[in-house]
Amino acid sequence: MSQTLILGAVAAILLLYVVSVYNRLVRLRNGVDNAFASIDVQLKQRCDLIPKVVDAMRAYMGHERETFDELTRLREQATSATAPAERVALDDRMSGLLRGLVARAEAYPELKASDTVTLLQRSLNEVESQIAAARRSFNAAVTVFNTAVEVFPANLLAGMFGFGRRGLFEASAEERAVPGVRG
Numbered sequence: 574m575s576q577t578l579i580l581g582a583v584a585a586i587l588l589l590y591v592v593s594v595y596n597r598l599v600r601l602r603n604g605v606d607n608a609f610a611s612i613d614v615q616l617k618q619r620c621d622l623i624p625k626v627v628d629a630m631r632a633y634m635g636h637e638r639e640t641f642d643e644l645t646r647l648r649e650q651a652t653s654a655t656a657p658a659e660r661v662a663l664d665d666r667m668s669g670l671l672r673g674l675v676a677r678a679e680a681y682p683e684l685k686a687s688d689t690v691t692l693l694q695r696s697l698n699e700v701e702s703q704i705a706a707a708r709r710s711f712n713a714a715v716t717v718f719n720t721a722v723e724v725f726p727a728n729l730l731a732g733m734f735g736f737g738r739r740g741l742f743e744a745s746a747e748e749r750a751v752p753g754v755r756g
Contacts, residue, residue, distance in 0.1 A: 591730060594731075595693070597721060598721060598722065598727070598731055598734065598736045601717060602718060602736065604718070605715050605718050607714075608627065608710050608713075608715075609711055610709035612708060612711055614707075615650070615655075615702065615703045615704040615707050617652075617701075619664070619671075619701070620652055622693065622700060623648045624645070624648070625693055626674075626690075626693050626694075627641045627644055629687065629689050631691045634674075634677070635662050637657040637674065640674055642680075644670050647663050647666055648667060650663050651667065661742070664754070668701075671697065675694060675697070678690070678694075688715070698718070708742045711742055714737045714739070715740070715741050
């Protein structure tokens with residue numbers, strides 16, 4: 574009788590541990606998903622700003638038509654993309670085009686003098702800062718999740734329940750490049 578009681582208590586403790594680990598992993602996974610959703614919100618804000626930026630700059634920078642058309646095409650693809658990896662890749666390309674466009678805008682004094690363009694550039698800079706903050710938050714959530722999935726003995730249960738590592742947001746090669754200094 575006492576042996577059965579001891580085995581029952583051990584089984585109950587083991588079951589509680591498994592449930593506790595599973596619930597923690599679910600909470601952490603949901604935190605990662607929530608952090609990615611925050612990035613997605615910021616990316617949508619940037620996508621919403623792009624047509625306004627393009628329209629405001631197009632009047633001054635007529636010969637940049639290919640860049641404007643490419644930005645518009647990428648924006649349309651990004652807003653209809655459903656896979657997070659595809660969305661991030663498209664967004665990285667849009668970000669690079671926008672940075673190049675804003676850099677080239679420096680050569681147009683009348684563009685720099687436009688209140689509309691200045692306001693849109695400020696809005697774009699603010700959104701870029703918010704995207705960077707959201708990416709940092711996402712990476713922090715992913716790091717906590719990955720650690721929980723990899724530590725022993727939780728890693729045994731994580732594998733059984735289908736929890737696997739998540740990838741971090743990393744800067745693209747273009748973002749890592751050292752900008753040139755104009756003389």
